[in-house]
Amino acid sequence: MDFAWTSAQQSLWDEIAAFAQKELSADTLVERDHTGTFVEENWQKCAKRGLFALAMPPAYGGSGYDTLTAVHALEALGYGCAENGFTLAVNGQTWSVQMPILRFGNEDQRSRYLPKLIDGTWKGAHAVTEPESGSDAFSLAMTAQKTEGGYLLNGRKILVGMAPLADVILLFATVNAKAGRWGVTAFLVDGDSPGISRGSTTGKLGLRTEPFGDLILNDVFVPEGNRLGREGSGASIFNAAMIYERSFIFTSHLGSMARQLDDTITYATRRKQGGQTIGKYQSVGNRVADMKVRLETARSFLYKAAWMVDQGMDATLQAAMTKLMVSELFVENSLDAIRVHGGRGYLAEAGVERDLRDSVGGVLYAGTSDIQRNLIAALLGL
Numbered sequence: 001m002d003f004a005w006t007s008a009q010q011s012l013w014d015e016i017a018a019f020a021q022k023e024l025s026a027d028t029l030v031e032r033d034h035t036g037t038f039v040e041e042n043w044q045k046c047a048k049r050g051l052f053a054l055a056m057p058p059a060y061g062g063s064g065y066d067t068l069t070a071v072h073a074l075e076a077l078g079y080g081c082a083e084n085g086f087t088l089a090v091n092g093q094t095w096s097v098q099m100p101i102l103r104f105g106n107e108d109q110r111s112r113y114l115p116k117l118i119d120g121t122w123k124g125a126h127a128v129t130e131p132e133s134g135s136d137a138f139s140l141a142m143t144a145q146k147t148e149g150g151y152l153l154n155g156r157k158i159l160v161g162m163a164p165l166a167d168v169i170l171l172f173a174t175v176n177a178k179a180g181r182w183g184v185t186a187f188l189v190d191g192d193s194p195g196i197s198r199g200s201t202t203g204k205l206g207l208r209t210e211p212f213g214d215l216i217l218n219d220v221f222v223p224e225g226n227r228l229g230r231e232g233s234g235a236s237i238f239n240a241a242m243i244y245e246r247s248f249i250f251t252s253h254l255g256s257m258a259r260q261l262d263d264t265i266t267y268a269t270r271r272k273q274g275g276q277t278i279g280k281y282q283s284v285g286n287r288v289a290d291m292k293v294r295l296e297t298a299r300s301f302l303y304k305a306a307w308m309v310d311q312g313m314d315a316t317l318q319a320a321m322t323k324l325m326v327s328e329l330f331v332e333n334s335l336d337a338i339r340v341h342g343g344r345g346y347l348a349e350a351g352v353e354r355d356l357r358d359s360v361g362g363v364l365y366a367g368t369s370d371i372q373r374n375l376i377a378a379l380l381g382l
């Protein structure tokens with residue numbers, strides 16, 4: 001393993017961090033976080049800057065970077081852009097929509113969907129969760145009934161990131177409920193298909209600028225050519241796609257942790273109490289030291305997952321460990337950042353409390369921390 005960045009990789013990091021700081025301004029973020037406002041213009045800027053292209057091959061409009069380089073670049077996005085809901089949406093599309101299409105789509109599907117997702121024409125969503133199936137994802141109830149030329153889909157998905165805006169929905173339904181996980185099948189559903197209704201979920205704890213909500217499908221016709229993989233291969237596709245989602249959907253949150261640490265150090269070296277800067281107090285210094293150790297731990301897990309994927313190794317265990325570590329450590333660092341900032345950290349203007357609220361969702365989506373532990377234990381033979 002070699003984690004020494006080349007000058008090209010480091011320049012890419014610097015350029016993307018600078019782009020995010022300048023172009024994805026945090027000026028109105030407190031207000032937008034309050035109202036849950038997504039900024040389309042910023043999405044288009046990211047598309048133009050090539051952020052959806054990073055991990056995609058040139059044949060579909062991608063930059064052709066390896067996973068480690070793409071991950072490093074998207075970390076820079078999180079460093080420069082304090083809007084964790086928005087950066088989650090960018091990563092969600094990259095890792096949970098584009099990557100499964102690239103890996104499991106046929107040539108027709110890849111060339112129909114990837115260029116438009118990469119250039120910002122379309123947005124994507126990944127929909128699996130239902131009212132009665134969350135952690136037990138393969139017990140889903142959405143049905144896909146075979147009909148002439150395709151399938152009729154019926155059912156409801158909930159808690160889906162980008163659901164209100166998605167043009168393309170990677171969606172899982174069953175072609176045979178009695179077959180359990182062997183009936184689960186993946187589909188690429190066009191967002192404007194007749195029979196889809198969408199509900200926006202408001203009142204979220206965090207990640208508020210990522211639109212989020214329900215998808216209700218009522219006799220939605222999906223052509224056979226939009227089935228991803230074979231009938232009944234949805235569980236395998238989901239599990240393979242989860243290696244990417246669990247490992248990398250937090251990539252920009254890693255950048256947030258780095259920004260949060262820098263801001264906390266700046267604060268601790270400026271704020272004076274009792275005649276000295278608070279950073280000189282051992283308890284404050286210890287907290288900052290813990291934040292640094294957690295950040296580097298999270299980085300090591302995530303970079304190793306990217307390296308394993310690039311080597312063609314099975315990263316299932318690493319992905320579960322990465323997801324567990326990065327999500328939980330982001331929560332812990334966010335809480336410590338507030339402790340160091342004192343009462344100011346509790347107020348929206350400082351942005352520190354927003355990071356805490358944003359971090360909590362991470363221990364739930366892409367499989368809760370309990371589920372990651374189950375997976376790790378099972379992979380260890382328990």
Ligand SMILES: Cc1cc2nc3c(=O)[nH]c(=O)nc-3n(C[C@H](O)[C@H](O)[C@H](O)COP(=O)(O)OP(=O)(O)OC[C@H]3O[C@@H](n4cnc5c(N)ncnc54)[C@H](O)[C@@H]3O)c2cc1C
Nearest residue numbers: 126127128129134135159160161361364365366367368370
């Ligand atoms: C911010 C956010 C974004 C999301 N984005 C998406 C998205 O884009 N697409 C999508 O499809 N879904 C999305 N989800 C949904 C998310 O994947 C589910 O919330 C998650 O999988 C948990 O399912 P659940 O909410 O039904 O909880 P449940 O499965 O009901 O779990 C409730 C509690 O029981 C525990 N539990 C359940 N089963 C077990 C078990 N076998 N062993 C141990 N403990 C268990 C869980 O860990 C949890 O503590 C998102 C959720 C959030 C919060």
